[in-house]
Amino acid sequence: MEKIKAAIIGSGNIGTDLMYKLERSDVIELTAVIGIEPESDGLKRAKERGYQAFSTGIQAIIDHPELADIVFDATSAKAHIHHAEVLKKLGKLAIDLTPAAIGPFFSPAVSSDEKSRELDNVNMITCGGQATIPIVHAVNKVADVTYGEIVATISSLSAGPGTRANIDEFTITTRRGIEEVGGADQGKALIILNPADPPILMRDTIYCEVKNMDEKAIQESIENMVETVKEYVPGYRLKQAPLFEGNVVTVFVEVEGAGDYFPEYAGNLDIMTAAATRVAEDFARSMLEKKSLI
Amino acid sequence: MTKKPIQITEVCLRDGSHTVAHQFTVEQVRNVTRALDDAGMHYIEVSHGDGLGGSTVQYGKSLVNEMELIEAAVDECTNSKVAVLLIPGIGTMSELKQAHKLGAKLVRVATHSTEADVSAQHISQARELGMEALGFLMMAHSVPVDKLVEQAKLMESYGAQAVYVTDSAGALLPHQVSERIKALRGSLDIEVGFHAHNNLSLAVANTLAAIEEGATRIDGAVRCLGAGAGNTQTEVLLAVMDRMGMDVGIDLYKMMDLAEDIVGPLIPGTQEIKKGSLALGYAGVYSSFLLHSERAAARFGLDPRDILMELGKMKVVGGQEDMILDVAAELAKKEKVRV
Numbered sequence: 331m332e333k334i335k336a337a338i339i340g341s342g343n344i345g346t347d348l349m350y351k352l353e354r355s356d357v358i359e360l361t362a363v364i365g366i367e368p369e370s371d372g373l374k375r376a377k378e379r380g381y382q383a384f385s386t387g388i389q390a391i392i393d394h395p396e397l398a399d400i401v402f403d404a405t406s407a408k409a410h411i412h413h414a415e416v417l418k419k420l421g422k423l424a425i426d427l428t429p430a431a432i433g434p435f436f437s438p439a440v441s442s443d444e445k446s447r448e449l450d451n452v453n454m455i456t457c458g459g460q461a462t463i464p465i466v467h468a469v470n471k472v473a474d475v476t477y478g479e480i481v482a483t484i485s486s487l488s489a490g491p492g493t494r495a496n497i498d499e500f501t502i503t504t505r506r507g508i509e510e511v512g513g514a515d516q517g518k519a520l521i522i523l524n525p526a527d528p529p530i531l532m533r534d535t536i537y538c539e540v541k542n543m544d545e546k547a548i549q550e551s552i553e554n555m556v557e558t559v560k561e562y563v564p565g566y567r568l569k570q571a572p573l574f575e576g577n578v579v580t581v582f583v584e585v586e587g588a589g590d591y592f593p594e595y596a597g598n599l600d601i602m603t604a605a606a607t608r609v610a611e612d613f614a615r616s617m618l619e620k621k622s623l624i
Numbered sequence: 625m626t627k628k629p630i631q632i633t634e635v636c637l638r639d640g641s642h643t644v645a646h647q648f649t650v651e652q653v654r655n656v657t658r659a660l661d662d663a664g665m666h667y668i669e670v671s672h673g674d675g676l677g678g679s680t681v682q683y684g685k686s687l688v689n690e691m692e693l694i695e696a697a698v699d700e701c702t703n704s705k706v707a708v709l710l711i712p713g714i715g716t717m718s719e720l721k722q723a724h725k726l727g728a729k730l731v732r733v734a735t736h737s738t739e740a741d742v743s744a745q746h747i748s749q750a751r752e753l754g755m756e757a758l759g760f761l762m763m764a765h766s767v768p769v770d771k772l773v774e775q776a777k778l779m780e781s782y783g784a785q786a787v788y789v790t791d792s793a794g795a796l797l798p799h800q801v802s803e804r805i806k807a808l809r810g811s812l813d814i815e816v817g818f819h820a821h822n823n824l825s826l827a828v829a830n831t832l833a834a835i836e837e838g839a840t841r842i843d844g845a846v847r848c849l850g851a852g853a854g855n856t857q858t859e860v861l862l863a864v865m866d867r868m869g870m871d872v873g874i875d876l877y878k879m880m881d882l883a884e885d886i887v888g889p890l891i892p893g894t895q896e897i898k899k900g901s902l903a904l905g906y907a908g909v910y911s912s913f914l915l916h917s918e919r920a921a922a923r924f925g926l927d928p929r930d931i932l933m934e935l936g937k938m939k940v941v942g943g944q945e946d947m948i949l950d951v952a953a954e955l956a957k958k959e960k961v962r963v
Contacts, residue, residue, distance in 0.1 A: 479681050481946050486738060497742045498716040518680055521713040525738040526939040535946035537681040570953055575923075578681060582950050 332621070333359035334614040337397045339388060339413060340404030341365030341372025343490040343592060344427055348402055348603040349376060350590035355607060357614040362397050364390045375591075388413050395420050399617065400610055403428060406492040407499040414451055424451040425610050427602055429496055429503035431455075435511050438608040439464035439558045452609060455507040456500050457598035458482030458521055460605045461534045461566070463504075465581050466512030468555035472547040473540035473579070478514030480504065480536050483522040485529035488596035497521065514538070532585040532597035533569065537578055545574050552581060562608045563601050564588065628815055628840045630865075630872050633667040634660055634858055635819075635843050636887060637697065638709055639850030641673035642912040644892060647687040650696045652890055657700040659886050660846075663878035667730055669707040670697045673851065673912055674943065675734065676708055676723060677715030682945050683912070691722055698727030705729040709760070712742045714943060717749055724753050732788065733779075734760035736941045737767045740775035747782040758817065758841065759784035762942045765795040765908055769807045776808050776816075786815035786841045791830065792942055794821030794852055794905040798833040805837035817841030820856045822848055823905025825897055827856040828864060835870075846879070846887040852911030853901035859883045903929045907936030916945050920952035930955060 336358050338345045345363065349372070352360040363376035368385035376383040382397070384390035391401060401417055402425045403410050410430035417424045426433060433451030437460060455463065462480040469475050482504075493500065501519045508517030524530050540548070549572055559566045565586030573580040585597025592599050637653055653670060660668050672678030672690050679686040697706045707730040708723045720731060731750045733743040743759060750757035759779030764772060776787040789796075789804045796804075801818065808816045818834035820827040820843070831842060844861050848854025859879040866876055900914050909932050917935075921928040931952050940947045 477681075481682050481944075483944060483946075491741070494739075494741045495745065497712045498718075498745060501713065501716055502718075520680065520682060520943065522941065522943045523713070523736065523739045523742065524939070524941050524944065525736065535682070535950070539681070569950060570957075573949065573953065580946075580949060582946070 331356065332618060333357055334400060334617050335359050335361050335398045336400040336402065336610065337362040337364060337391065338402045338404060339364045339391070341367065341370045341376065342404065342492055343488065343599055344602055345402070345404035346372035346375060347591035347599045348404060348427070348606060349379065349381070351603045351607045353379070355611060357611050357618065358400065362390070388416050391420065391422070392416065399423060400425060400614065402606060402610070407496045418450050423449070423613060425606050426451060426453045427606050428492070429456050429499035431503045431506065435507050436609045437463050437511055438562055438605050439555060440467045440511050454602060454606050454609065455511070456504045457484070457532070457602040458500065458519060458534060459504040459507040460601045461532065461583060461585055461598070462536045463507050463512040464555050464559050465536045465552060465583065466508050466514055466538060468551040469538045469540060469548055469579055470513035472551045473538070473542045473544060475512070475514040475538045475540055477516045477539040478508045478512055478536070479518040479520070480508060480534060481520045481522065482598070483524055483530070483533050484598045485532070485595050486523045486525040487529050488532070488592055488598055489523050529593070529595040531595050532601070534583050534585070536581040536583070539577050540579060543574065543577055548572065548579055556583075562604045565594070565597055565600065627838060630835065630840050630842055630870065631666045632858065632872060632874065633669055633707055633841065633843050634665050634846060635669045635855055636845040636847070636849035637693070638669040638671045639673060639845055639855055641671070642851035642915065643849055643854070643895070644890065645915065646672055646679065646684045648693060650688055650692055653693045654696050654700050655886050656882070657697040657704070659878070659882035661701045661704040663882060664874040665704045666874075667705050667707045668697060668701070669709060669732070670694050671709045675711040675715050676719035678711070691726060694723050694728055695726045707732065709734060710746055711735070711943065712746055717746060720746065720750060721753065724755055728755070730756040730758065732758045732760040733784070734762050734790065737761045737764050737772055737775060740778040743779060744782045747779060747784050751783045757784055759787040760790050760819070761787060762790045762792045763910065764789045764791055764804060765793055765800065766939070769803055772804055773807050773811045776812055780812050780814050784814060786817050787812060788817035788819050788841060789834070790819040791821055792910050793908045794823030794827070794911060795908040796826070796830060798826060798829050801830045801833045802837050805834045805839050809838045815840045817843070819843040821850065821905070821911045822853040822855065822857070823897065823901045823911065828861055831856045831861055832864065846883045847891060848895035849887055849891055850911070852904045852914050853897045854895045900928050900932070903932045907933050909936050909940070910942045912942070913945065913948060916948045920948045924952045924956035926952055926955055926959070
């Protein structure tokens with residue numbers, strides 16, 4: 331079967347984990363991994379797996395535009411602002427895994443009207459957003475969320491330098507995602523790094539203040555949503571039953587990764603790369619359909 | 625490594641925000657600030673207990689937007705400077721800019737003792753704004769001395785003008801304070817600070833140990849109005865320092881008066897060390913977890929000490945208040961099975 335070509339910019343934790351996810355795709359063919367550090371672990375692994383590896387950053391795409399129709403950006407919010415311009419000029423679809431938030435937000439678990447539109451840049455929000463926004467959405471659907479607040483706690487080892495330098499962008503982009511994709515009237519996001527050894531699994535707490543407190547409907551909607559997310563992140567689960575008090579619903583989730591690049595505790599990497607893969611595959615399928623029509 | 629004069633930061637309007645469940649009013653902040661300014665306090669910290677942007681379900685919502693409180697405090701100051709706390713991951717540069725615009729002159733950028741690199745953005749941008757920017761290494765008891773030095777050096781490299789050893793759990797013993805301050809003084813070109821909690825009744829002793837080793841940025845809370853059993857009691861520390869021949873230019877009698885007449889009446893319960901706050905220091909748990917653990921214990925019919933000890937074992941860090949509900953619900957499940 332024909333596949334759509336793709337490349338990854340960024341050879342850090344997220345880019346490398348994504349490489350392993352794309353290996354298994356039946357509609358996307360990964361051709362290249364592009365970094366800026368020739369000695370980086372990610373680029374070494376890319377070579378080992380038989381992909382082209384470049385250490386020239388975005389210039390690699392400019393020099394070899396035939397490498398990809400879809401370009402995943404796993405660098406940093408700052409870098410993506412420049413990359414987005416370049417990729418747009420080259421006519422590539424950018425799947426942005428940084429919190430730059432240039433294109434519209436996507437979560438595979440929440441259907442979006444944007445999908446039908448012609449897009450050249452889509453944003454994957456943040457790992458904390460991918461883990462929590464589906465739950466906010468599920469609660470909002472049945473109970474109308476006036477305020478959604480999420481706390482994402484990740485192990486220190488799984489937070490690379492990009493995440494650390496972009497912590498403000500993380501909280502701001504996640505907050506916007508809670509509002510725009512989750513449907514909360516107002517959002518707030520907190521991120522905590524925990525250095526415990528052995529490392530903790532990614533855990534997220536979601537607080538929703540709601541207008542219509544219908545415990546049974548809310549619980550059911552949350553459970554359905556967990557099943558939907560599990561389709562692409564098998565290690566996604568409720569830590570325990572949701573708690574209800576006054577107008578506040580509290581949901582605890584835990585994300586165990588697939589262990590592709592980082593060990594299982596790094597569910598934050600896993601949920602981000604799995605979601606990006608899922609979204610990119612949807613676009614790849616419609617690109618293939620269009621091609622077959624021509 | 626020239627020694628600078630000791631500067632005191634009064635934290636009752638920030639750390640004490642935990643104690644009053646973030647219910648400070650504009651009038652209370654005005655009264656306390658006016659009296660502190662009159663007594664000659666150097667810095668007065670005003671923010672939500674968890675720093676700028678901390679008003680959340682997770683930590684407790686503020687009765688009054690902290691920006692209004694900061695504005696009121698700035699308005700009352702003639703000599704004292706208003707400081708704010710910022711914990712990256714909770715607050716962002718946008719809140720810091722707002723606080724700066726309202727007249728805050730100093731920011732303490734706080735991270736867990738192993739995560740200093742998340743503060744780079746905020747420290748350098750605070751300096752660009754023209755604010756004094758200090759680093760705050762929280763839960764300093766939980767890491768070895770060399771790790772603390774490494775992290776403090778990072779903050780120095782981002783432009784911090786001082787780094788604090790922050791004993792968030794009130795778990796450090798005097799000799800541990802001494803070795804930490806000494807190591808930082810030996811490796812940094814900037815000032816070193818110390819922030820204590822009194823959960824083991826060591827706050828004044830620990831602060832003296834820090835001063836002895838050359839710490840020059842010192843935190844206190846009038847009447848111990850801070851999380852857990854509170855911080856180093858400012859007016860007591862000042863009296864002790866005075867007896868030791870250290871003059872920091874703050875009027876002791878005025879401090880004693882405001883402690884009695886203005887701050888005392890704000891305290892909802894008692895800042896005496898009771899079993900909850902003692903368990904914080906003993907288990908090494910972040911002091912702001914106390915009231916949340918007591919509430920969760922009441923909700924699930926548990927002993928708050930069991931929750932705190934469990935949290936200590938799990939090595940939770942500052943900000944992880946959501947773990948309290950989770951741990952309490954788990955413990956309650958186990959209790960049920962046992963019955």
